[in-house]
Amino acid sequence: MQFKFTKMHGLGNDFIVIDAINQSISLTRENIRFLADRHFGVGCDQVLIVEKASSNADFRYRIFNADGSEVEQCGNGARCFVRFVHDHGLSKKKEICIETASGLIFPKLESNLDVTVNMGIPRFNPSDIPFIADKRSSIYLLDINGEQMEISAVSMGNPHAVMIVPSIEDASVGTMGAQIESHPRFPQRVNAGFMQIIDRHHIKLRVYERGAGETFACGTGACAAVVCGIERGLLASDVTVSTRGGDLRIQWNGEKQPVLMTGPATTVFEGTIGLPSGEHTSTSL
């Protein structure tokens, strides 16, 4: 099966974007892992599929992590999604409504090359996340190797655990992130954010993403970190989030309000690829 794809990224969080409206595509978890593989395939953090909407939205937006798992939301991907459908003539609208596994979001092309996405209303109850905890709290204790670590938890449609650290350069994102990602209190795993607060309008952030590992940026992770910081009385309602790949602007006016995320969406190249027939195709052992 040969098909066209577009390689894109949002601040270095990179994607393979596939038009499944004008192409007949059927991908297995193994196919996703092959495409995402940076040695045997194209290489990406997530594979994004553009489909016809089943509801009154403009499009359906499906998201697969590099490990092949299908997930509910991807913020950096949403910015690339609207850029993709506009550049490929699938829509002339500057603001579109896209349906995801966790509900509707609304990306909008700005006059400068940025994209603003209404990411919906954050959810805090452990059942929304899903997270094993008695009741909602702004701080939870997580036992990691016998040490009680303070985290916050929120759902942006996908689950996020956020830890405040004194320095993200010194944070052990690779080890601690992996331990949080697959912690038994998160039965569907979780994205693990490490936030350093610079001031009330500026944070630095690194995220160990569920199903992908540490990425250069995480859009829903940036939303989650700012929401948790505001919930804890530590941040203002308009925050610059500095990630390894660059800055995002996150705005949130509190409970029951949507989170707005603004940042770039970049096209790197167009390609065509065929799926291998079974030979060794991925480095995931």
Ligand SMILES: N[C@H](CCC[C@H](N)C(=O)O)C(=O)O
């Ligand atoms: N790894 C995430 C999906 C991608 C999110 C991220 N790339 C973003 O920009 O929000 C999860 O398993 O929920």
